[in-house]
Amino acid sequence: MWRACTLPGPGRVSPDFLPLDPKNLWVYGAARPVVFWGAHGNKGGGGPEPRGPLIRRGGNCRNMHEEPALQGLSSPSEEPRSRQPERLLVCLGPSSLAFGLVRTARRLAEVQGAAWFALYVETPGHERLPETQKGLVSQALHLASQLGGQAVKVSGFHIGPEILSFAREKQISKIILGKPQKKRRFPLWGGSLVDYLVRHSGPLDIAVISGEAGAEGEVQSASAGGKTPGLRILREYLLAAAGVGVCTALAGVLFPYLTFTSLVMLYLLTVVVVSVSLSRGPAVFSAGAGVAVFAYIFVPEYWSFKIIHPEYVITLLVMLGVSALISELTARIRYQARVARRQERQTAALYDLSQRLGEAEDLHTLMDAAVEHLSRVFDGRVSLLLPRENRELEVAAGSPLPGDDVREAMVASWVFRYGHLAGRGTQTLPAVRGTYVPLTAGDRPLGVLRVELPQPDHPQVSDALPLLEALARHLGLALERDKLCREAREAQVAMEAERMRNTLLSSVSHDLKTPLTVIAGSASSLLEGEEVLDAATKRELTQTIYEEAKRLDLLVH
Template structure:
């Protein structure tokens, strides 16, 4: 298909049609995107909304968060504000955006702030962006705001930059669906000043944010992400519109430079020229190489120049791409138009005049069909030496192919001798053409041409009168000879070309399959050591080589971390080569320009932020590895491995950041809980003790006894609190062991009730213990602690006049113990969370206690190999049910799940 007949990209037309359909049927979405809180997204949204209202648009503010900013509240003052809906959550009244109210009001334009917000339980949708999608589907236009760190695809990147894992995210498809994206930008210095002035957060929050998130380096990096996101969105819209309206036109919305790289001298110079041109224009640039079927027939030295040029383009910061096709010019121009390239840089070869007239050069082809694209021709010059591979041996003369061609023509001649008495000469021509096709099927171009010429000569010599001579009695045979020769040449060339295309397709298929298998293997791994082990094994199998993977230590020196069929040791020379490769990010060793005569190739594991390590690959057959395609494939394997290592490192950093956040949260919870629960008994002890010390002689015996009992009771309470903390620490560390011996469960229950006799004074306790209970293998003191904690929990959260029930019975292989009450019960969402450390139910309105008792219960029960559950009772109340196995099946401390 010619360039003039080129059709628009169907995917682009589909995207354009979908965009047009959304405009006609659905609402329009405009996103005000910022790099961080406080840049003024809400302010910009309100300003834009007021402009729309002045133009006669029906504007309603669905939900707008002013955060106490006076300027923002002033813009909102005279806009219609949609009332929020009230939701009851854990006894608290929460207000959320009223989606049903917005659909009933149905304004032309609705303002919905904070797109990434998570709705309270009970809302129709879990996320606010889902509310927005429903509004758009109902034909309502929406203005909304979003910070770049909330984009799902940037979650890991933001965590790596800031050390904070963002929990509320928005799928990238929401931003891609937006009809308009407006960047609200503010330099980091000004944003930090606003933070200090209290225009972003309250003073206490502002100081904390300044120490962690609002650092100048973090804000600059987030600002770059926001700029790139908006630029990508705008570029996508431009390319989609261009493909639909003018697929062959070049819209100069921004300069883009493309370097066209081919085999032979001049590739490096072309890349350097494209880089200089892009730097002058401050434009993006790329380098493209088109692989044609003839590429596989080129000498290794010429193919090496392509690899060197592509590698240089990557080092200079350009995007590199390799495509396949029959025509270099057509593929280059198709790719350039698809990417809106404005300038193409191509090497201008030195050619003799007669050769230039016979065969049009790539420069001529590009100039004829380039249209609005500028073509920059760079004079060819001798590049620096190409990759110093071992010299490729000269291609042997295909005498065997010529011999087979001669035999093919001879065989066709014998068949024609047998057919000559019975058939016309035209049928004999078909036999010769069949012989030419059979010879050409071997894929050798020169023997195929030889066969076509030999077939014409044999036909003339043996079958055209006068026979056994090349003389021609009738000039009409000359036309037959010419047509026969042309048809034979065309058929042979098409046959050879199809075999070359097949070989080329198989080569690319093998490359793609190998890369796919490598990436699939890496995707299933976790951890640096496992990734490297899988990578070196796969690389070693594909390239039939010994492989070592090296990663840097804290001091920057490389250390062998994984190997395949190789010793984990390297001599000083090998270590220095690997260190050089890692430090400079360039290949060295066999088949390269640096130390080409060593027996291994050293490849950097090049990631986005520089090299993360190096590979040493020692092939069993050096001649096979030094082929340019093999080196390029090895480099692709190394890059995939480096990317997997970087992703794993980012995930580890995110995990550590999450652990740090969780640690801080637990620390804050522990300090707040313990400080309150320590102060209460200490205050009672101090008050009673001071009363005894100061007023003791004047107090009667009953009062003195009451004060002493109060001191004793509060001291016991304090002791239990400290014991819980210590026991929780031992459970967390896995150092608590259960000394199990056969015990009477009824005696253990009685001991637990005796420990709480003062607290249970006046409470009805009903016990139902089966008479046939066997002795249970358990640590009696630990199980007693479980019962004490469950009874204290029932006392704390139930009315004073309600009964507490304790039941025990046997089931196959285990005993079951239940502690039940008739209190308010537990919310269904808390039945599992009540066993988390520092978790205190808010349903009862009594947030007393540290929140460790039930967590300790679960740890002790699981230490015995049992299970514990919280259930609600019919008619009201909670029931805690735990089991103890009758056989010694307790889990090891390291196997427990402490929540």
């Protein structure tokens, strides 16, 4: 096999190519360096097959070390091939089986020692999902974060391209997604998400696991859940029909004074107004209804769908296409604006909370600032529960727990014990009025945050869960930081106390040691020189012993 070779002729080595020592490699002076690695036969076709770099004999040659493009060139055997670390990506959908996908991805990541991500792509269809499925998405992402993965939620119009874009950005090596359980009604129309990823994934590995319902190319529609507010949808379609009717009445009044093109512009303006005010379905309906009414009333022959001139057919087709395009683009702009507003709100809330927590001087100020900020963000009642010495929770700041429902305290204890999200808006213990979020620092629980919204059945409750979890993480980190600061201050005080104690003991020891030494010396002199010492000396030593003993008594007392 030949690597990195550019032959001047047929794809084989001629006798003009000879092996050289890699330390003194010469390259034929061409537009590109010609370097050959591998084995080749000698001129006679026999003998040993030397390995190493080959150059062409003759011609304008230069030393490899004089060619900047070839500096550092070495034999393939000398180039260790660096292996990229494994990275797994699990794609989630609005289904309870997403939890199984998360756990499977975590097991695979542990076996391979790989980092892993959990991704959910939010499309415009996410807005039409039932609240139960929205809550499942939030909880699946929360579970992935708890199990050591990185939970990511991105917005886009098509799931497949967003998944591949994220995978290439994060250098993912394997994509894990659920196996579609429902057969497509039109298998030739586009294919499933699995088909798309397999066709466009390139070098990425695709792992399909059984059990993920709804893994098609788009999010399940609200009609599949059966809980979409039908009255609201009906009202939007009636408004769209009313808009087309008002436009038709105005066009009928202005018909003698306006040209054919001007009447078309009126209907296009109606499509724009309906698209800006209502959702995508009524906008498309207004486009089709407007074209049909215009063709029936204002195109010769009048009051008939029979069209005399062929150019009118082209005009109506262009009008239909432009109307559909306007409704689609307007719906996309509205969706992007809604996502941008939500992200701006979340960013502002996180920034404001970080500022307030950073300015807090003690624990009580920190908790009061957090409760006041969360109450304003969610417009509800907020309670912060921290454990006492016996590990029982008590309300440390905010509103007290409702006294008429003992389940509230039980749910709070359960969340603190197991570290899982629970309460209203979730799939775990949803019968209570509040939503409970654990406050953790690493794997250690610090407390529980309770938020009771004024309208617990509002459709935006499940969408508020990611923001609530992010704020709870910030609050948990702030509590952990405050605890570490208090422990550092206590340790500093203990160190100062120990230093002062040692200094005091050293001083006291010195003060006690001096008189004891004098007493011991004087007493030993009296004992040893009893026969040779005169009376005056003995009296002086006895006086010294008495004075030092009296001084020692003063130090002790």
